[in-house]
Amino acid sequence: MNTEAIATEHATRLSSVDPLLPHSDPLAGPDAAHEDFRVIIGDSGALGFAVRSEVDRNSGDSLWRALVEHRLLLRFAGPQPGECLAEILRQWDEYLTDTVRAGDWDAAAVVPRPSRDPAGSAELLRHGFAPVRVLAVRPADRLAAAGPPAEPGVRIRPAEPGDLATAVGLYAELQRYDAEFGSVTLRANATELLTAGMARELDRHEPTIWIAELYGRPLGLLQIQYPADTGWITPYVSAERVGYLSSLHVAEAARSSGVGSALAAHAHQLFDESGVDAVLLHHALANPTSTPFWYGQGYRPLWTYWHRRPAVLAHSERAAETNSLRKRLS
Numbered sequence: 103m104n105t106e107a108i109a110t111e112h113a114t115r116l117s118s119v120d121p122l123l124p125h126s127d128p129l130a131g132p133d134a135a136h137e138d139f140r141v142i143i144g145d146s147g148a149l150g151f152a153v154r155s156e157v158d159r160n161s162g163d164s165l166w167r168a169l170v171e172h173r174l175l176l177r178f179a180g181p182q183p184g185e186c187l188a189e190i191l192r193q194w195d196e197y198l199t200d201t202v203r204a205g206d207w208d209a210a211a212v213v214p215r216p217s218r219d220p221a222g223s224a225e226l227l228r229h230g231f232a233p234v235r236v237l238a239v240r241p242a243d244r245l246a247a248a249g250p251p252a253e254p255g256v257r258i259r260p261a262e263p264g265d266l267a268t269a270v271g272l273y274a275e276l277q278r279y280d281a282e283f284g285s286v287t288l289r290a291n292a293t294e295l296l297t298a299g300m301a302r303e304l305d306r307h308e309p310t311i312w313i314a315e316l317y318g319r320p321l322g323l324l325q326i327q328y329p330a331d332t333g334w335i336t337p338y339v340s341a342e343r344v345g346y347l348s349s350l351h352v353a354e355a356a357r358s359s360g361v362g363s364a365l366a367a368h369a370h371q372l373f374d375e376s377g378v379d380a381v382l383l384h385h386a387l388a389n390p391t392s393t394p395f396w397y398g399q400g401y402r403p404l405w406t407y408w409h410r411r412p413a414v415l416a417h418s419e420r421a422a423e424t425n426s427l428r429k430r431l432s
């Protein structure tokens with residue numbers, strides 16, 4: 103079984119398991135023709151592409167991830183993907199153990215997988231990975247129950263430049279809450295970064311941030327991206343006009359009283375008016391409020407990101423020493 107045969111079977115399987123997956127792999131970079139790992143066992147095969155991604159600690163992206171992500175992109179063919187993946191993970195681990203500082207919280211190992219192609223999941227668990235983050239999709243024609251009615255007195259309005267401190271405060275609350283679940287990283291310069299990002303958004307002609315108020319008191323925040331700004335995420339879904347729901351947050355005291363549903367309905371109405379075919383959003387799978395909420399609102403998983411963070415666990419330090427000793431002796 104050669105590289106091309108594995109890639110073709112992989113693509114054929116994906117198109118049958120999920121019609122909303124794109125035809126070409128959004129994760130494959132220009133070097134996708136040269137895999138880093140290839141394992142063939144009997145009539146099964148797997149390819150692995152190792153990619154390193156780093157963001158600056160002064161960038162807005164640094165708030166949502168580890169500064170360094172080592173990503174493994176996978177393609178499978180044949181009936182025994184797990185066995186092939188086990189060997190790829192063994193080789194990748196050897197590389198990570200040699201190159202990444204053990205216990206570094208700002209270095210994560212990430213394996214993105216199409217959510218409906220569970221091949222290899224058990225092997226990922228065996229190697230210390232957990233499904234942490236999901237890119238969820240809601241097709242425009244999805245029928246979903248409306249959710250609880252909002253309390254009377256709730257008003258949704260576009261945020262204005264004068265709302266900067268309120269918007270940053272609500273966003274910081276969302277970050278603190280989501281940080282428990284693995285991707286969000288609380289940073290000392292978070293307020294500064296959030297303020298700069300929000301100020302840019304509030305300066306736009308067409309509103310992208312909305313505030314829910316109860317009797318004049320701000321208690322909910324919604325941020326969206328229209329199709330003109332979603333080029334970065336559109337390749338992940340088979341849809342032409344894509345909206346992105348960047349964030350939704352409701353103050354703790356006001357939760358479960360319909361404010362989140364009202365903000366989500368508002369976002370979906372804006373997306374419908376702009377002719378969006380599908381809406382995407384990221385959420386942390388272990389978040390006990392967002393996961394049930396989004397799936398009640400008509401979203402479902404499209405891509406699942408398996409994380410191991412730190413990429414190399416502290417107790418692997420000894421393994422690294424043993425590795426390098428073995429290399430020196432051989």
Ligand SMILES: CC(C)(COP(=O)(O)OP(=O)(O)OC[C@H]1O[C@@H](n2cnc3c(N)ncnc32)[C@H](O)[C@@H]1OP(=O)(O)O)[C@@H](O)C(=O)NCCC(=O)NCCS
Nearest residue numbers: 247249351352357358359360361362363385391392394398
């Ligand atoms: C997720 C969040 C925005 C929801 O806001 P909310 O104001 O509590 O939402 P609502 O009151 O409209 O709906 C919540 C309840 O209705 C349920 N629900 C919502 N839509 C539903 C639907 N269509 N059908 C059935 N149930 C539904 C939810 O599961 C939830 O149930 P619970 O109260 O029993 O837990 C809020 O909990 C929050 O801010 N969480 C912390 C921050 C966060 O995680 N944000 C999302 C980041 S991706």
